[in-house]
Amino acid sequence: MLYGEEVDLWSSEYLPYHSKTPTEYVIEKILESEKAEVDIFPGVVGKYREKELVKNALLSGSPILLKGRRGYGKTTLSKAIAELLPKKILAVKGCKIYDDPTRPVCFSCKRKLLEENTVELAWVPRIWVRIPGDPMMTTRQLVGGISIQKIREGYDLDHPEVFIPGRALKANRGVGYFDELGALPSAMQTLLHELFEEHQVTTLEGDIVPFKVSTLELASTNPANYRGTNPIKEPLLDRMEEIEIGPPETLEEEIEIGMRNMFYRKWRDEGPPIPRWHREIVARIVRYARDKERFEFTRRIESEPSCRATIKLFDHLQSKALRSGRRVPLLSDYGENLEIVKLALMGRIEVEFNLSERKGEIVERLFEEAKKQTCRQIYN
Ligand SMILES: Nc1ncnc2c1ncn2[C@@H]1O[C@H](COP(=O)(O)OP(=O)(O)OP(=O)(O)O)[C@@H](O)[C@H]1O
Ligand SMILES: [Mg+2]
Ligand SMILES: [Zn+2]
Incomplete structure (x- = not known):
């Protein structure tokens, strides 16, 4: 059900808006554009070399680290990448991580789809979530945590309603932009290894967040902020492609x-x-x-x-x-x-x-x- 109307998800009208991961959407767009020889990042002026590298890395399914000084277009490029996603997608209504109705990952949606005859859907605009490199970032903010409020209301600890997703999970089905990645505390960076590689997270306490998100991960870093050493930990760097973003060339x-x-x-x-x-x-x-x-x-x-x-x-x-x-x-x-x-x-x-x-x-x-x-x- 979509806003009170029964819809056929598999009809051509709705097919473009579900069942694909952001990476799949992006790859499709890139391959199309290669044939037509059009610039798929018209919002970014110049940067021909960077655009080429970005397309290649995306096609290889890699998270990308945009490295460059302040104000040379890192955020702009990350948004231009998000523009390759559909303007809107179909999601299970009310889902906190905008679950895909054809392959939900959160418990609450999985149960809904199994147990209920009708499932309400909703349109969700293109997702681009900024995850700030905050040195005070906690696991709860990054990955998620338990709502004490819900427990007070009488929900069981393992009830799906009790879990509140953090910013990294809120980027599900869209782009997660880790702005100034190196500024995240090193314990939080460690959590990201798994997220970048397997799209899944195990919290510091050892609990596995029980679902895989499908997010296109991008990150930025400003080398001018380094004091002596590179603050992004090596194992994390090893999981990303680094692309340098310089000043406008001409x-x-x-x-x-x-x-x-x-x-x-x-x-x-x-x-x-x-x-x-x-x-x-x-x-x-x-x-x-x-x-x-x-x-x-x-x-x-x-x-x-x-x-x-x-x-x-x-x-x-x-x-x-x-x-x-x-x-x-x-x-x-x-x-x-x-x-x-x-x-x-x-x-x-x-x-x-x-x-x-x-x-x-x-x-x-x-x-x-x-x-x-x-x-x-x-x-x-
Ligand atoms: N190549 C470009 N094409 C279009 N706009 C650009 C380009 N480079 C920079 N800009 C513009 O310059 C401003 C700063 O760019 P942006 O915010 O993307 O930089 P940034 O690298 O993310 O900076 P910061 O490190 O401060 O976050 C924006 O208004 C953006 O639109
Ligand atoms: Mg920026
Ligand atoms: Zn859900």
Whole structure:
């Protein structure tokens, strides 16, 4: 029964929404796209090498570890992978882990399917669950635990209602994104070995969570957070494919990422009217800050600005123009003392000795160089 109506699960109308694991859906999409030669991650700008590796690893059924600095698109790529899943799936209504009606894994659903004549179903939107790498994460939060409340209500300890799934199990039938995997306590990382390999978990107390989930596991790690050693334990690394996520490779990609993610676009639902040369100036400011080869002074930058710096710089420039009653930004909108550029960059770069005047000077130099180079290009 689906919302009060009897349905034939095996009819072509419903067939695409059950009986497959997320990995199966994803593999299907990848193989289809290979034939048609289309980009299956249109939400991710550039990153051709990374996309190729991701497709290969997915096709091999491997969990993937996206390794890269802050703001270079790890989360975006993980969501793009989730987009390969159907927009919605059919699940047993009320199931805490969105069980597949044709192959339920939790006790409560198994029993329902055996004992009851009609089983209520429900649509569940595409599942992408972020599992934060919290150093305080407990087994209960990660895997699940027993509800004292339910026991008080008189349920037996082994009653299915009593088990409350944790985040890793909530990702069943979708993508589980372990954000900053290395920050999980090592005992929690150990629990994941089994989950990544056999899709099953044994808790620290030795209890086996009595079902296999079908989740597509992805994880992220930021090498800049490492202090000395790699915090992801080796046995866990051995179970995943590591794919490096770098900064946008070209000026064009930087511009596209910036423009595409501007607040203005979400707010106005139209492309921002930023002229070509301003796009180049903005993108160059950020790219020069990452470039240790081009200028001597940028070597003093210890942590480089991410794509969020690019996006925000575009935003602030556009906002400044709007506040002055114009749609189109001018050079004066960067601010008399480059306040607008600083607004986007001061908190996003770190400089040796953390001197803020130094940082200000560096931002000014970045702007000058970006402007110079852009003008040079225009007049050549
Ligand atoms: N290749 C890209 N294509 C489209 N958008 C991108 C790309 N790279 C970065 N972005 C945009 O930059 C912003 C930051 O990206 P994202 O959140 O994916 O980075 P992250 O690597 O997960 O960062 P963090 O390490 O801080 O979690 C987002 O708004 C995202 O849309
Ligand atoms: Mg992220
Ligand atoms: Zn269930």
